[in-house]
Amino acid sequence: MGSSGFSWKLPDHPKLPKGKTIAVVVLDGWGEANPDKYNCIHVADTPTMDSLKKGAPDRWRLVRAHGTAVGLPTEDDMGNSEVGHNALGAGRIYAQGAKLVDLALASGKIYEGEGFNYIKESFGQGTLHLIGLLSDGGVHSRLDQLQLLLKGASERGAKKIRVHILTDGRDVLDGSSVGFVETLENDLSQLRSKGVDAQIASGGGRMHVTMDRYENDWSVVKRGWDAQVLGEAPHKFRNAVEAVKELRKDPKANDQYLPPFVIVDESGKPVGPIVDGDAVVTFNFRADRMVMLAKALEYADFDKFDRVRVPKIRYAGMLQYDGELKLPSHYLVSPPEIERTSGEYLVNNGVRTFACSETVKFGHVTFFWNGNRSGYFNPSMEEYVEVPSDSGITFNVQPKMKALEIAEKARDAILSGKFDQVRVNLPNGDMVGHTGDIEATVVACKVADEAVKMILDAIEKVGGIYVVTADHGNAEDMVKRNKSGQPLLDKNGNIQILTSHTLQPVPIAIGGPGLAPGVRFRTDVPSGGLANVAATVMNLHGFEAPSDYETTLIEVVDK
């Protein structure tokens, strides 16, 4: 985009009026799948979402929310919130972190960049520490990328390497941590046979150790800091496979919430605390659950918890996690440059915007929606409201979460007349779906449906328009299936619970008294995806979308 001649001004839509209040509702983790007893959305009482479906095909359809439709490497990649909200807000498909890292590793460019050269300075005297999520889930990180990085770094002079693992069980099956640790141990032993002193140094479950987000609970990050940096944890083991196996013996244990542990040598000393002169790489490509640790590692002024000891290190992220904050300042791969998002365009065209969710999804409808950018485009035109999430619990014990509070805020914003777009994320289907608790997920879906109703009722009152959609699947399928769709059993004959997202498409529904009578979904965008939603919403606000946006899903026929 050349600077000369560029204008934020959007052309008027030839047929659709401006000035309608539009509710944009994102149901997190709400896909469309065959109805059976593991489809919690089907099992739950969801009269509002059911009634929207009756508008098919003119005002209800499905859109793609996984794989290449959202910029992921392959069609086997399930959708996730980052790429889903990026696509929804940006209206274009960007090659996402997973893919950018793949390309940089394949071409070797990762080793030529500023970030790698910066950390490499420490390889002579210091240890290289790699911290991140150990699985092949592909949402935050990928095992094969870690493996390539280990190989590449050791070939380029890293003589002492320590890996600080976070077990998954959220993007992959619970219990799969053992296999991933065994694979990593095998790789590290091969490195040792080549003379590299390489070991796992610490670990813990991702939801209990390190990977909190949006500052919901700093104690999670502190537990990680204590283990990774200070070498202190309640559990000590001589090896990580044994650690994970032992800790999983607690009947309440699961991969997502394993307690922190450190690996110690024969004299009981931790094998890999982070000390002055070391290099650290956080190898997750996804931002939200790495930003807090990045702050703790990078900020001189930091008061979220007592770091006790702040080693002088060279730190790089796999990507830069926040472009506005320039955090971290060193990184191995440049993040996608998502610019000219729909939020920025609309604000520049006078659309007053309200966005709301609870803490655990707040950044989704703001930061991710706006192309991984924090803050307002224009504070006098926008208001972002965060409803505090419960912390320190798994959401199956509180499946209603803050859905109704979010809906109340949205309702009040709609009725206030102060906003043209009121955008929310309703987290329940996703956050409770990730716990693998089917009963609780059914409750979660019911309450999300109630929240949608509250918002739609407000839209009805003000003569507005609604757009109800989702960012990817989760709650619609809670069981791992074989290729023909049959539930898979484990060796004890129990079904294998699916805690992860899915490859399913998601619904999008439009309606409300403000929707012009001739508006309907086009039939010539059959493979439409989340990136087509931005142009659609721009049209409903009375504007044509920029020409490089993915095409709109709607047309206006004469009535």
Ligand SMILES: O=C(O)[C@@H](CO)OP(=O)(O)O
């Ligand atoms: O909880 C998360 O971090 C991911 C799953 O790893 O879910 P979502 O993409 O919905 O935020």
Ligand SMILES: [Mn+2]
């Ligand atoms: Mn999501």
Ligand SMILES: [Mn+2]
């Ligand atoms: Mn999720």
